[in-house]
Amino acid sequence: MMSKFPTYKExxxxxxxxxxxKLVYKTGDWRTFKPVIDHEKCIKCYICWLYCPEPSIDRTKDGGVEINYEQCKGCGICAAECPVKCIEMVKG
Amino acid sequence: MGKIVGLNGDEAVAYAAKQSSVDVVAAYPITPQTIMVEKFNEFVADGDVHTEFVCVESEHSAMSASVGASLTGARVFTASASQGLALMHEILYLASSMRCPIVMGIANRALSAPINIFADHSDMMGSRDCGWIQVYTEDAQEAYDWIIQAFKIAEDPDILLPITVNLDGFTISHSTQDVNMLDDKDVKKFLPEKKIEYLLDPEKPMTVGAGNNPDYYYELKMQQVEAMNKVPQVVKRVNDEFKNFSGRKYGIVDTYEIKDAEVGVMALGSVTGTAISIAEEMRMAGNKVGVIKPWFYRPFPSNEILTSLKNLDVLAVIDRAISFGAPFGPLCNDIMALLQNEEIDLEVFNVITGLGGRDITPNMTRSIFEKALEVQKEKKVKKPIIYLGVRS
Known part of the structure; x- marks a missing residue:
């Protein structure tokens, strides 16, 4: 079971x-609820990016934000802090 | 070469740290260690060293700052004792597992309660399993010499583990002794300034101390086991190099007249000096006695100890700490475990003494040898643990 992992020498x-x-641990599967951004309502203030306790929210080239679902544990801080309430926590 | 100076143990440690070109010292004062960092602070104030001295608000912060500084590649020295070491406890594990080659002087002192500022080994034994290399010294000279060697051992690329150099509080830390100090240039040649590698570098960001789950944690502990196992061979190399310019010979374990001894006493720290002088006296009276003084307690010098005790009939192990509820004191527990699988015909008993700075006098030490000779005659240990010097 552990053989796919490196040895202590590696x-x-x-x-x-x-x-x-770079993600060593994919923690996305710890999640019960995931944040979903309504990009129409998003004002690109980066409050969610700032508050995310993990680096699970990335800033995109077009100036917006996106959730890294491989890492996001679904804590919901971004949804709670969003000043325009454009992040909804949905099951999954 | 060098010069003989009157220094107490703490001052000797401070001078050794000064000559070791330390980059950062983060420390908090605690008796009987205080003189180490107080003296070092004088060097900083006088501009004799390039060291950044960080005045912190507790030992917990002292060790935390030391870990941070060490991760930038700096050579770090700190010092503590007793409650201070206990307050550092959780960060001691970070220093060893994040592989920070910090050197720490410890003026061993009892733990509260009741509050007591005097010598015993409860403080270091309480943090025994923190993953640090642990050296015990007999006098100020040894403390001085081991601090200088400790940096070289700790920083070896095969090791990268922190080291404590232990000296008994007051007995060594505050007693003025002749210390043969080495020339600055000789120490510098032996131990050049540490190349700052900027392990933590803003230009090359990296993550240290990240969370590790059951799938990685054990592998990292195994790396520490392997590094610890490599210590003896590195120590041998460092000792040889040190002897070449200082003329002083060190090793993993020191012994006195052990080759043909039938009865031996083993101890850590300053009491070994008393034991050697009593052994000398008893030898003159025709008793075949010897002394085993492990300089290293971690890694435990199993091979060297087995070699030194293989011809003995009786071994008395002195512990200056209690492991409450354990079969023996800490050192004797290890000796018993070591002998478990060896076919050696040896009677062992444990002497717990010198707690909270109670003197281990020559007469008390003589009584330990006499007890061992008695056991040799009777071929049997009647009392496995003797609490020597307690009013009962």
Whole structure:
């Protein structure tokens, strides 16, 4: 079961991650509810991006934001903090 | 070469740290360690060192700042004792598992309650399993020499583990002794300034200390086991190099007249000095006695200890700490575990003494040898643990 994981000789010393931001753990499946952004209503204030305790919200090239569903644990902080209430928590 | 100076143990440690070109010292004062960082602060105030001295508000912060500084690649020294070491406890594990080669001087002192500022080994033994290399010293000279060597051992790429250098509170920390100080240039040659590698570098961001679940945690602990196992070979190399310019010979374990000894006493720290002087005296009276003094407690020097005790009939193990509810004191527990699978005909008993700074006098030490000789005659240990010096 564990064979797909690296041995202790292969894991970087002290578990250092030399490529930060790259997901080692996919924590998206811990989630019960997921945030869904209504991009029509979004004012691109980045409050959600700022408040997200993980880097699970990315800023896109067009100036908007998107959720990284592979990582987002569904804590709901973004939905609670959004000043225009454009983030809804839905099952999944 | 070098010069002989009157220094107490704490000052000797401070001078050793100064000569070791330390980049950062983060520390909080606690008796009997205070002189180490107080003296070092004088060097900083006088401009004798390039060190950044971080005055923190607690030992918990001292160790946290030390870990942070070490992760930037700086050479870090700190010091503590007793309650201070206990307050550092959780961060000690971070230092070892994040592989920070910090060197810490510890002036060993009892733990509260009742509050007591004097020597015993309860503080270090309480953090025994924190993953740090642990060295115990007999006098100020050894404390000085081991601090300088400790940086070289800790920073070896095969090791990258923090080290504590332990000296008994007051008995060593506050007693002025002759210390043969090395020349600055010789120490610098042996231990050049640490190359700052900027492990944490804003230009090359990385994540350290990230959460690890059951699928990775064990592998990281195994890396620490492997590093700890490599310590003896690195120590040997460092000791040889140190001897070449200082003339002083160190190792994993020190012994006195152990080769043909039939009865031995083993201890950590300053009491070994008393034990050696009593052994000398008893040798002159025709008793075949010897002393085993492990310089290293972690990693436990199993091979060296087994070699030194293989010809003994009786071994008395002195512990200056209690492991409440355990079969023996901490050192004796390890000795018993070590002997478990060895076919050695050896009677062992444990002497717990010197708690809270109670003197372990020459007479008390002599009584330990005499008890061991008695056991040799009777070929049997009647009392596995002797609480020596307690009023009962």
């Amino acid at each position: 894991v970087p010393i002290a578990g250092n991650i030399y490529d930060p931001g």
